[in-house]
Amino acid sequence: MPQRHVMQMSTSHATYGVCVVGTEVFLDTRRSTPKAATSFDIHATSAVTVHIIHNPMTKPMINSRWPLDPDIEVVVTIDVTSRTVNDNKVKISYYGREGNELAVAWLYLTCVDVSLDVDWSRSGRVKSKGKDKAKWTWGPDGQGAVLLVNCDRDSPGMGGPDSGQADIRSPADLQDMSLMLLRTQGPSATFAEYQVVLHVSETDADKVRVFHAIRTDSHSHYKPVLGPDKLSYVLDPVGNGENTFYVEGLAFPDKGFSGLVSFSASLLEVPHKNSPGTPIFTDTVVFRVAPWIMTPNTQQPLEVFVCSIKQGSDSNEAFLEGLKVLLKKANCKLTICSELDTRSDRWIQDELEFGYVESPHKTFPVVFDSPRNRGLKDFAFKKILGPDFGYVTREPPGKNITSLDSFGNLDVSPPVTVRGKEYPLGRILIGSPLPWASGRRMSKAVRDFLYAQKVQAPVEVYSEWLNVGHVDEFLTFVPAFDRKGFRLLLASPNACYKLFKEKQRQGHGEATQFIGLKDSERRSIDEILADESLKSDNRHVQRCIDWNRDLLKQELGLSEQDIIDIPQLFILMGSRADALFPDMVNMLVLGRHLGIPKPFGPVVGGQCCLEQRVRELLEPLGLTCTFIDDYFSYHVLSGDVHCGTNVRRKPFAFKWWHVVP
Secondary structure, eight states: OOOOEEEEOOSSSOEEEEEETTOOEEEEOSTTOOTTOOEEEEEEOTTEEEEEEOOTTOOOOTTSOEEOOTTOEEEEEEOSOOSSTTOEEEEEEEEOTTSOEEEEEEEEEEEEEEEEEOOTTSSSSOOSSOTTTTOOOOSTTOOOEEEOBOOSOOSTTOSSOGGGOSSOOOHHHHHTSEEEEEEEESOHHHHHHEEEEEEEOHHHHTTEEEEEEEEOSSOEEEEEEEBTTBOEEEOOOOOSEEEEEEEEEOOOSBTTBOSEEEEEEEEEEOSSTTSOOEEEEEEEEEEEEOOOEEOOTTSOEEEEEEEOOOSSTTOOHHHHHHHHHHHHHHTOEEEEEOHHHHTTOOOHHHHEEEEEEEETTEEEEEEEEOTTOSTTTTHIIIIIOBTTBEEEEOOOGGGOOOGGGSGGGEEEOOOEEETTEEETTOOEEEEESOTTOOSOOOOHHHHHHHHHTOTTOOEEEEOTTBSSOOGGGTEEEEEOSSTTSEEEEEEEHHHHHHHHHHHHHTTOTTOBSOTTOTTOOOOBHHHHHHOHHHHHHHHHHHHHHHHHHHHHHHHHTOOGGGEEEEEOOEEEETTEEEESSOOTTSOEEETTEEEEEOOOOOEETTEEHHHHHHHHHHGGGTOEEEEEOOTTTTGGGTOOTTTTEEEEEOOOSSOGGGOOO
């Protein structure tokens, strides 16, 4: 609660003071009251509004005088700035029991305006005099300014993101910052005797940096004035005018940091040159640091990344040719990362997750670099971080990394509504053990970061039953033109056994899988269906997937009509499962074009029966299926198409600040 601005009245000498437009000044009349006084009246010049705050039982006297009751308070306000010093006057007269005037107290007020302004309306423009500027609210009718973490690198030759530099080296850098204006109005002589101070709390200071734009005749320079080691900034004497500040975020929302940051401008009365001063007015604004936002498969693809692997027997050159065919159909940009840059690490999905940050005036992509840290460890930092392309990472203490820290274990649903609550940016999906179980788990540092973004409330699904342990091994989302605008695809042993039994009844039990693949054990439909150990493995897998099915129906608001079962078999290696043949849900989704791992299933009537069934399931949705051979280049290495690719997608049109978490 702001401290009251109180002025001490005196009958022995005039009182002089400064107030700010629209603020209340409480007049302390009691200390100067003559002993014999019983009533008072008050008069003021035209710009001054006088308010008498009193108990309802207390009434003014017939002559408009007020009794000197202890519950009466006198408050004055002024709504226009002064043209000259001391041009507003207040006179309080004290009267005795006989009505005689005993004494007079004079107050001379100079009214100034001090306003700290930001884009509180989220329109892309700074507006003055916002109501409740110190309050940040969610929703389409909410208010409060937005701040971007300056995590891109606009200046060539710099080591890390721009936020790591305590200066501005490029005009483009200013576009990543939010504008804050300090406006002052009033007689210049007044500001020569009072200080205007911009300040930030110690808890917020390490999350932000503020630059003061100081203009000279020839150019502007930008002075760092607030930040991790600077809590306050005293402006040079100001008069009528406007001071421009640029604010950059240094930290994303995270555990212990909600994302809210406040700045204040205070007008200080300084009785002596070296005294600290006393605030008589403070104006406060609040920003929320923009969250990092993921994009689901239903968002338009802009660019596909894949690693080139030319060395060794597991070269992916044939895979790249198949991928190029798909990208041409999808009319999407393909970026092939060199083996030198990736250090022969092909699993680009596991290393990175593309997202974005957005404010009303600027949006840019941000890559989240996982703590996996294998061959691709430095790729995002060295090759993706750049102008208008940001970078963020989280490293758990102790470097205790598991497979579940890879970002094949991180996904996001399309927008959903769950029991009446809307998630217009979807919900993040994280693979984990069962809620009550121990086991491998995504690092707390990464999970804390994801939960703290608030706008895509995470759901932890059960993935630890898998050998690699990633969500993309048993689920994905594809766009659809009906219902909710998408379908959830789940890997399904039951669907696969149903298909194979159907083909067996039709007399195709001798049809074999893996035709054309060297050194791969070919098994017929009859042999697969007769394998009791495999059946046992897949009963367990189906139970694990069914547990997730129920969870996702509940947490994403889905019905059975929103789910499609994709035939897939698994095999247990110890207590955890691997895909028996290329995992078809581990696909690349590019609009209506799907790049699906070629399953090399039993061939019936000249066609792979698995491919045929998947086409029957997905093509009625307007989707086209391109099956890509990734068998030796990815599948036998425990991954498939999705694991070996990554997609940067178009940001949502929906504004994240319209979310109601």
